[in-house]
Amino acid sequence: MTKTLLSALLLALGLMMAPQASDAQARPGPLRIEITEGVIEPLPVAIPPFIAETPAALPYANNIAAVVAQDLEGSGLFRAIPEQAFISRVTSFDSPVQFSDWKAINAQALVTGSVGIAADGRLVVKFRLFDVFSEAPLGAGLQFAASQDSWRRMAHKVADAVYSRITGETGYFDTRVVFVSEQGPKNDRRKRLAVMDYDGQNVQFLTNDSAIVLAPRFSPDGSKILYTSYATGMPQITELDINTVRSRSLGSNANMSFSPRFSPDGSAVVYSLTNGANTDIYRLDIGGGRQSQLTNTPAIETAPSFSPDGRQIVFESDRSGNQQLYVMPANGGEARRISFGQGRYGTPVWSPRGDLIAFTKQNKGRFHIGVMRADGSEERLLTSSFLDEGPTWAPNGRVIMFTRETSGASGAPALYSVDISGRNLRRVPTPGAASDPSWSPLLE
Amino acid sequence: MLRQAYSRMSTGTKISGAGHLAIILWVILGGSFFRSDRDSMPATTSVTLISEAAFEGREATRPEVVTEAPVALPPQPEPDPEVPDPVAERPADTPPPPPPPEPVTEPVPEAPAAAPEAPPPPPPPADRVAPVPVPQTPEEVEVAEETQEAATPDGAGADIAEPQEATAPEAATTRIITEATETDPDSASEEIALAPVSTPRPQSRPSRPQPEPVVEPEPTPAPEPEPEPEPVTDPLASAVADAVAEANEAPARADPSLPVGPPMTASEREGLRVAVQQCWNIGSLSSEAMRTTVTLSVEMEQDGRPVIASIRMIDAQGGSDAAAQQAYEAARRAIIRCGARGFDLPVEKYAQWRDIEMTFNPERMRIR
Numbered sequence: 001m002t003k004t005l006l007s008a009l010l011l012a013l014g015l016m017m018a019p020q021a022s023d024a025q026a027r028p029g030p031l032r033i034e035i036t037e038g039v040i041e042p043l044p045v046a047i048p049p050f051i052a053e054t055p056a057a058l059p060y061a062n063n064i065a066a067v068v069a070q071d072l073e074g075s076g077l078f079r080a081i082p083e084q085a086f087i088s089r090v091t092s093f094d095s096p097v098q099f100s101d102w103k104a105i106n107a108q109a110l111v112t113g114s115v116g117i118a119a120d121g122r123l124v125v126k127f128r129l130f131d132v133f134s135e136a137p138l139g140a141g142l143q144f145a146a147s148q149d150s151w152r153r154m155a156h157k158v159a160d161a162v163y164s165r166i167t168g169e170t171g172y173f174d175t176r177v178v179f180v181s182e183q184g185p186k187n188d189r190r191k192r193l194a195v196m197d198y199d200g201q202n203v204q205f206l207t208n209d210s211a212i213v214l215a216p217r218f219s220p221d222g223s224k225i226l227y228t229s230y231a232t233g234m235p236q237i238t239e240l241d242i243n244t245v246r247s248r249s250l251g252s253n254a255n256m257s258f259s260p261r262f263s264p265d266g267s268a269v270v271y272s273l274t275n276g277a278n279t280d281i282y283r284l285d286i287g288g289g290r291q292s293q294l295t296n297t298p299a300i301e302t303a304p305s306f307s308p309d310g311r312q313i314v315f316e317s318d319r320s321g322n323q324q325l326y327v328m329p330a331n332g333g334e335a336r337r338i339s340f341g342q343g344r345y346g347t348p349v350w351s352p353r354g355d356l357i358a359f360t361k362q363n364k365g366r367f368h369i370g371v372m373r374a375d376g377s378e379e380r381l382l383t384s385s386f387l388d389e390g391p392t393w394a395p396n397g398r399v400i401m402f403t404r405e406t407s408g409a410s411g412a413p414a415l416y417s418v419d420i421s422g423r424n425l426r427r428v429p430t431p432g433a434a435s436d437p438s439w440s441p442l443l444e
Numbered sequence: 445m446l447r448q449a450y451s452r453m454s455t456g457t458k459i460s461g462a463g464h465l466a467i468i469l470w471v472i473l474g475g476s477f478f479r480s481d482r483d484s485m486p487a488t489t490s491v492t493l494i495s496e497a498a499f500e501g502r503e504a505t506r507p508e509v510v511t512e513a514p515v516a517l518p519p520q521p522e523p524d525p526e527v528p529d530p531v532a533e534r535p536a537d538t539p540p541p542p543p544p545p546e547p548v549t550e551p552v553p554e555a556p557a558a559a560p561e562a563p564p565p566p567p568p569p570a571d572r573v574a575p576v577p578v579p580q581t582p583e584e585v586e587v588a589e590e591t592q593e594a595a596t597p598d599g600a601g602a603d604i605a606e607p608q609e610a611t612a613p614e615a616a617t618t619r620i621i622t623e624a625t626e627t628d629p630d631s632a633s634e635e636i637a638l639a640p641v642s643t644p645r646p647q648s649r650p651s652r653p654q655p656e657p658v659v660e661p662e663p664t665p666a667p668e669p670e671p672e673p674e675p676v677t678d679p680l681a682s683a684v685a686d687a688v689a690e691a692n693e694a695p696a697r698a699d700p701s702l703p704v705g706p707p708m709t710a711s712e713r714e715g716l717r718v719a720v721q722q723c724w725n726i727g728s729l730s731s732e733a734m735r736t737t738v739t740l741s742v743e744m745e746q747d748g749r750p751v752i753a754s755i756r757m758i759d760a761q762g763g764s765d766a767a768a769q770q771a772y773e774a775a776r777r778a779i780i781r782c783g784a785r786g787f788d789l790p791v792e793k794y795a796q797w798r799d800i801e802m803t804f805n806p807e808r809m810r811i812r
Contacts, residue, residue, distance in 0.1 A: 038724035168770035381624035422622025
C-alpha cells in the first residue's frame with residue numbers, strides 16, 4: 001500500500017516537472033558570442049538650434065546650441081551632425097521626437113533645448129538628451145537660469161551634462177584656465193597673468209607687465225592663484241585672489257622661492273626654495289604660517305605636486321645625476337624613483353583621478369608630454385615637438401593642456417590640449433602667445 | 445481438525461513458498477553467480493599467417509610513397525567542428541593513431557618564403573580606430589557609411605537616374621597613433637632592424653619520408669566491452685520515466701514554428717559578431733567603462749532584428765555600477781543600430797539564435 005502510494009506520488013511529481021523540462025528542451029540554450037573588437041570614433045550627436053521661447057531669446061538660442069556643439073566636438077568624443085543633414089525640425093521643446101528621422105541620419109544622441117527670458121531678466125535654458133536608437137531619454141531634463149551675460153557658461157553646463165551622461169565622466173567645459181600671456185620679441189617678452197574660459201573665450205588679465213610672472217596654479221576651489229613673481233627682483237611666491245585681484249607674497253624669505261602648488265584641501269602649499277646653490281622642497285601651512293622642509297639633499301629638487309588624497313608628493317630631482325621623477329610622503333621622508341626611461345623627466349603633475357602622473361620628457365633633442373601610472377609603469381608619450389612642457393590636467397583627468405613653443409627667432413609659445421589617449425591634439429585659442437597653463441576645477 | 449488442516453496448509457504453503465523463494469533468488473542472484481562468462485571473453489581477431497615469401501611479394505607491390513599514416517580504424521565521419529556537443533572524442537579504449545610523419549627534417553628559417561617586403565608604412569593618422577583599416581579617401585569623395593560607386597545617367601533608358609556621388613567609408617586605423625608614436629625615432633629604427641638583411645633562399649626540398657618497414661598490422665585487439673550495467677527494471681521507475689518522456693515530447697512536437705536546423709556554423713557566428721562589432725563604438729566611454737566587460741541578453745525576431753525591449757544586462761565585470769551602465773548602453777546601441785535592418789542569420793536555425801548572449805570585452809581596444 002505504501003509502495004503504491006509512493007509510486008503514485010513519484011508519477012505525479014514527474015508529470016508536474018514535465019512542462020518545465022519540455023520548455024527547456026523546446027527552447028535551446030542561448031547563442032553566445034564574444035565581441036572584442038569595436039570602433040573608436042566620435043559619437044554622432046544631433047544638436048538642433050534651441051527653441052527661442054521669446055524673440056529676445058533667439059540669438060541666445062542659436063548661440064547656446066552652437067557652443068554646446070563646439071564643446072562636445074572639441075572633446076574629440078563627439079561629432080556634431082551638420083544641420084543641413086537634419087530631416088526633422090524641432091519646433092517645440094515638448095513636442096514628441098521623431099526618432100526615425102534622427103536614426104536615418106545616424107544620430108546616436110539628440111540634444112533638444114529651449115531658451116527663454118524670465119520676468120527678472122534672467123536667461124532660462126532647458127534641455128533634454130535622447131538616446132536615438134533606444135528611443136528613450138538619457139536622464140531627466142535640466143534647467144539653468146543665470147544672467148544673460150552668462151549664456152556661455154550655461155551652454156558649457158549643458159555640454160557638461162551631455163558629456164557626463166554619455167561618457168560616465170564629469171565634464172570639463174565649465175572651467176577656466178589661468179596662463180601667462182606673453183607679448184613682444186623673444187628676448188624681451190612681457191608677461192602677464194591672464195585667465196580665460198577653457199576654450200579661450202572671455203580672456204581677462206590679472207596682472208600688468210611690470211614684473212615677470214611664472215607658473216600660475218589654481219587653488220582647489222578656484223578662487224585663488226599661486227604664482228611666482230619677480231616684482232622684488234627675486235622670485236617669490238605670490239597668492240592672488242581672483243575676485244578682488246589682490247595679491248600678497250607668501251612668506252618673507254630672502255631666498256628664491258618658486259614652483260608653488262596647493263595641497264588638495266587648500267590648507268598648505270608646497271614649493272621649492274633655493275638656499276645657496278641647493279634647492280629643496282618645502283611645505284607651508286597657510287593658516288599657521290609654519291614652514292617645514294620636506295627634502296634635504298644636495299640635489300636640485302623642484303616641481304612638487306600632491307596626489308589627490310594629499311598623502312604623497314611627486315617631484316623632480318637630479319639626485320641620481322639625471323633629472324628624474326620621485327614620489328615621497330606628503331610630510332617628507334624617503335623618496336622612491338618612479339621614472340627609469342631614457343632622457344630627462346620633469347614637471348610632474350598628479351591626475352585628479354590619482355591614477356596617472358603627467359610629465360615633460362626630454363629625449364634625443366625632442367620634448368614630449370607623457371603620462372605614467374603612479375608607480376612609474378605604463379609610460380606613454382602623447383606628444384612630440386621642439387618644445388612641449390608644463391602639463392596641467394582637466395578636472396576630470398581625461399585631457400591635458402600644455403605649452404608648445406616653436407623654434408626659431410620668431411618662435412612663440414602657445415597652448416595645446418590632448419586627450420590622455422594621445423588623440424585629439426588641438427591648439428587652444430589665445431589672443432597672443434601663451435604659456436604655463438593651469439586648469440581650474442569645475443566651476444560651481 | 446483445524447490444527448491439522450492448518451498444519452497441512454502450512455506445509456504446502458511452506459513448500460510453495462520455498463519454491464517461489466528459490467525462483468526469486470535465482471532471478472535476482474543468478475546474474476551474478478550463474479552468468480555466463482561469454483560476455484567477458486576477450487574479443488578475438490582472426491590472424492592469417494603468411495609465409496616470408498608472400499610477405500616480400502606483398503611489399504614489392506606496395507606504393508612507394510606513403511603520404512598518410514596508416515590508420516588502424518576505418519575513417520570516421522568528421523564531426524562538425526562548430527558543434528560543441530556532442531564532443532568528438534576518441535574512445536578511451538581505441539589506440540591512438542600514430543603521429544603523422546614529419547616531412548621536414550631541417551630547421552626551417554623563420555623568414556618568409558616570399559620575396560622580402562619593405563616594412564609596412566605606419567598607418568596614417570585617422571580619428572577612427574576600427575578592426576579593419578580604411579585608407580584615406582580622395583578629397584572629392586564624400587565620406588559615408590556605405591561605399592558606393594559614382595553613378596551617371598547614361599541616357600539609354602527612359603527613366604534617367606539622378607547623378608549619384610561616390611562615397612567611401614571614413615578613414616580608419618587599427619590603433620591609436622599619437623604624435624609621439626609618429627615621430628618616435630626608436631620605433632623607426634626597430635622597424636629597420638626587423639627588416640630582413642638578406643634575401644631568404646628557397647627552402648630545401650623536404651626529404652622524402654622513408655617508408656617505414658611495413659609489417660603486418662598488428663591485429664587490433666578488440667576493445668574489451670565494458671560490462672553493461674545490469675538494468676534496473678523497476679516497473680514503477682520505468683512508468684514514471686515513460687510518463688515524463690511522453691509529456692516532454694508533446695509540446696516540442698506541438699511548436700513547429702521554431703526551426704532548429706543544423707548547428708550554427710562558425711561563419712554564421714562570425715558574421716553576427718562582425719555585424720555587431722561594426723557598431724560597437726567605445727570612443728566616448730570613460731576610462732573605467734573601457735575596463736568593464738558586460739554581457740547582454742537579447743531576444744531576436746525571426747527576421748534577425750533584436751527585440752529592443754528584451755535587451756538587458758545579465759553580467760558586468762571590472763568596473764563600478766556607473767561604468768557598467770555606460771558600457772551597457774554602448775553595447776545596447778551597437779545591437780540596436782546594426783540590428784535595425786536585421787542580422788544575417790539563418791532562418792532555418794531560428795531556434796538556436798532566438799536568444800543570444802553577447803559579451804562585450806573592450807580589453808583589446810583599451811590597449812590600442
